[in-house]
Amino acid sequence: MQQYQSDVEAANALKAAYQQIRAEIGKVIIGQDEVVKSVLISIFSNGHCLLVGVPGLAKTLLVQTVAKVLDLNFNRIQFTPDLMPSDIIGSEILGEDRNFKFIRGPVFANIILADEINRTPPKTQAALLEAMQEKSVTAAGVTHHLEQPFFVLATQNxxxxxxxxxxxxxxxxxxxxNVALNYPTLQEEIQVIKNTTGSVKPEVHKILNGKQIVFFQQLVRNIPITDHVLEYAVKLAAKTRPNTALATPDVNRLLSWGAGPRASQFLVLGAKCHAVISGKYSPDVEDVxxxxxxxxxxxxxRSYQAEAEGISADQLIEKLF
Incomplete structure (x- = not known):
């Protein structure tokens, strides 16, 4: 792996790699620029991503393409009502030598596509909790660590x-x-149909590998952030909590529950990554x-009042800006 003389040089390399990855993904995924950007920011921030959109918007294709471009192991788990936790994390079986051995489930990969994650009961959804937070799974009292990098990219209708x-x-x-996918524009849809109804399939090239991604994840954490920007991010999350010191009358009326400290962490990490891929070496309020x-x-x-008035979550967040 290439050695960089400074964090500034490494940040420039991350920006260049991001632009190359966007170009490769763009060969297959037409439009959806903000969606692709969000997925890549979550990867370089060592986070997970939930893609919400109606069928046919290339959610699954996007995840498969990202795995190819980043040269990562990829497993798709189709969530169904009868899926069991052992179908995800694996289970112990009695071997020919009369000893139990652990058979790894599909969660042991770099990128997990949790397809239609809301089609399985909470008991099975919970099988991913430890993997997503601790990057490990526990079976029969034994903890098995997952290979890094590890991401869960889930889809939901x-x-x-x-x-x-x-x-x-x-x-x-x-x-x-939580990334919302919208319908493509007319011109984008025309290009999609041209690409998907012909005989030529675009080929994507590998840009990064697992070790480089882990390096860039650490680089994002090393990006400096000023105290006032960090405080802005923390206050933004705190403002969503009704009946607290920073809550406005609108928040008290329109929200019944707010974001926790994990939101503040992700706001800072996401802002750092957004700054780097935008050519900046420290995030500002706009990045948050x-x-x-x-x-x-x-x-x-949202409270019943907000739902009755037709006020969306995004509109409420804009009020906080």
Missing amino acids: PIEQEGTYPLPEAQLDRFMF QAVAKAILRHRIV
């Missing part, structure tokens, strides 16, 4: 409620980003705001 199970708050809080919606929207609970 927001419009179909039959046969689904809402994600528990503890599960949602493990995701750094750039990642705030995707970090906070799944961590705040």
Whole structure:
């Protein structure tokens, strides 16, 4: 792996690699620029990402393409109502030598695509909690560490409620980003149809490997941040908590629950990464705001009043800016 003379040189290398990765992904994924950006920020910040969108918006294809470009091991888990925790983390079996041995499940990979994660009961969803937070799994009292880097990129269909199970708050809080996918523009959809109905399939090239990603994750943590920007990020998360010192009357009226300290951590890490890929060596308030919606929207609970007035989570977050 290449050695860098300084953090500034390494930051420039991360920015260049990010632009190359975007270009490679763009061969397959048309449009969805902000979605791709959010996924890559979550990866370089060592976070997980929840992709929410209706069927057919290339959520699964995006994750597969990211795995190819980053040269990482990739496993897809199709979540269904009858999926069991052992189907994810693995289980012990009795071998021919009469000793139990652990058979690893699909969670032992660098990138896990948790496809339609809300189609399985909370008991099975919870099998991912330890893996996402501790980067390990425990079976029969033995802890097995996962290979780094490790990311969970989950997809969820927001419009179909039959046969689904809402994600528990503890599960949602493990995701750094909740990214909403929208329909493509007319021109983007025309290009998508051209690319997907012909005989030529675009090939993507590998840009980074696992060791380089782990190095850049540490680099993001080393990026300096001024006290006033860090305080802004912490206050932004604290403002979402009703009936606390920083809560406004609007927050008290429109929110029944706010974001916890993990949101503050992700706001700082996300701002650092956003700054580096934007060509800056220290984040400012704008970098915090750039990642705030995707970090906070799944961590705040709207009140009945907000739902009755049709005020979305994103609108509430904008009020806090």
